[in-house]
Amino acid sequence: MLSTSAHASRNDVALHFKVHFDNKTRLIEATIEVDQSRSVLDFVDFRAPKTQFRDFIAGGEFERSGERIRWQPPRNGGKLRYRYFVDRKRDPNSGDREYDARFTKDWALLRLDRLFPGARVRISKNARVTSTLRLSGPKDWAIETRYGKSLGKTHTVPAETRSRYRRPVGWMIAGDIGIRRDVLAGVNVSVAGPKGHAVRRQDLLAFLAWTLPQLVKVFPDMPADLLIVSAGDPMWRGGLSGPGSYYLHADRPLITENGTSPVLHELIHVASRRHMADGEDWLVEGLAEYYSLLFLRRSGGITEDRLDKSLTAIKTVADEEGGKLANPSRGADTARATVKLAELDRRLPGGLDAWIRSVPKGSRIDCASLDAFAKKHKVAFWSCELPSR
Ligand SMILES: [Zn+2]
Structure with missing residues (x-):
């Protein structure tokens, strides 16, 4: 035939x-x-x-x-x-300000x-x-995906998961949009958002130029290409990570008043997502929050004193709102996880960096591996079993 x-x-x-x-x-x-x-x-x-x-x-x-x-x-x-x-x-x-996907006459995200x-x-x-x-x-639109500049283009979709149904994934944006691109710490970074929205593309790139070199030293799996999409209202006022990409509302600051960074938080999710275990949301969120502080400290963005003050403020939130290690991890729970991880970081030889680096490529950055690492170094450690809510 x-x-x-x-x-x-x-x-x-x-x-x-x-x-x-x-x-x-x-x-x-x-x-x-x-x-x-x-x-x-x-x-x-x-x-x-x-x-x-x-x-x-x-x-x-x-x-x-x-x-x-x-x-x-x-x-x-x-x-x-x-x-x-x-x-x-x-x-x-x-209400009307909560879209996590939107198609207007001028743009789509x-x-x-x-x-x-x-x-x-x-x-x-x-x-x-x-x-x-x-x-x-x-014809007058631009389209940006994590595979690159995309209007009228055909991209080969890489194999990224075990699924044999290989499909395109991640955030994308199209329309009357502004895009800035740079290579930072070996990563092809694009920042894109609708024209006329208060998306601070250049601020974001400058911030990543300072912090990304710290991040890639610790997290092994930062994708070679990173797309950050951003827009103002009526989009959801937060950050959402996806494969090789994330969304961040244009109003979110680079660094919040308590010293953490939504930009770094989502980026840590992107850089670690393939290695995190399901059901350990406290670890996923705690690591993202704690390392967003650490990378700021290491890149000189905050002082040691500011780092301590931030951790104290986070501990107050955890204490006052009854945060505990949990899955899913809500605000006060993530605060608790951040504080616990900060304590452990100080007690482990080589800190959490040494643990993350000790995890073999392709294995999980999970509580079991943290437990094993702590035991090996005879550091007391809390149980990985979470009490049910
Ligand atoms: Zn998060």
């Missing part, structure tokens, strides 16, 4: 993810194209709530049941198309991994899977 595709050999499947921004309807036209010469990819099944995923057109077999869709592409490949409604509130009951959700798939054993991402939109 002749292959219908010039590209796909018998055990290959190529996935092509396409994104088109239609700023008249304010919807994304998304396509997943499967290029194969036999059923290497048998089916794709993902969560696609009707509030966001609309107007499916599928080659092959398609079924929508409840919140999920199941697509079985033709044996020799085919396409699944849909329209995607971007706007999303972080808390559905919140969202996560690619929500547009192309993680899926249950069946892919032949030993099949070679390759993926590409192609983005388009109005």
Whole structure:
């Protein structure tokens, strides 16, 4: 039998993810194209709530049941198309300033991994899977993804997780946007936000020029490319990290009044996310908060005295609001975790740096490894078992 595709050999499947921004309807036209010469990819099944995923057109077999869709592409490949409604509130009951994804007539800001959700798939054993991402939109728009400058471009999507359904992930921004790029501590950094919003791109780059060299010395997995997207209201007033990228509201300061840094906090999440264990939110959040102080101290941004004052203030929050090591870790809980980690940092030989560096590549930065490191150095340590709430 002749292959219908010039590209796909018998055990290959190529996935092509396409994104088109239609700023008249304010919807994304998304396509997943499967290029194969036999059923290497048998089916794709993902969560696609009707509030966001609309107007499916599928080659092959398609079924929508409840919140999920199941697509079985033709044996020799085919396409699944849909329209995607971007706007999303972080808390559905919140007011108008709480969007964590938004498509206006001038710009769009969202996560690619929500547009192309993680899926249950069946892919032949030993099949070679390759993926590409192609983005388009109005001619006068710019598009920035963590894969780089993206309008009219096709990117190869790298393998980053064990999942064989290799899809584009991370934050992205499109539209009438301003972008600044620099190479800092070996990382290709882009900062992008809608024009006219108070996004301080140059401040952010200068801040990272001072602090990123400290961060990459400790956290082993800082991606080679980093995208920071930012916007003002009505976007959510906080920071949210994703693979190789994060979102930060334009009003968030580089350094808060208590000396911690939302910019560094999210960056530490980006640099450590592949190594953190599930269910140890206190460790994830405590490390991000404590190291955001440490990297400021080490880069000369705050004095030793300021660091001590900050830790004292954080301890007061933990004490007064009854913070404890918890999963999920809320404000006072993260404060408690920060204080505990700061104490341990002073008692461990080589500090927490030595522990993080001792974790073999590919292993988890988790409480078990911290426990083992502390025991090895005969440093008393609290239990990794969390009391239930
Ligand atoms: Zn966090």
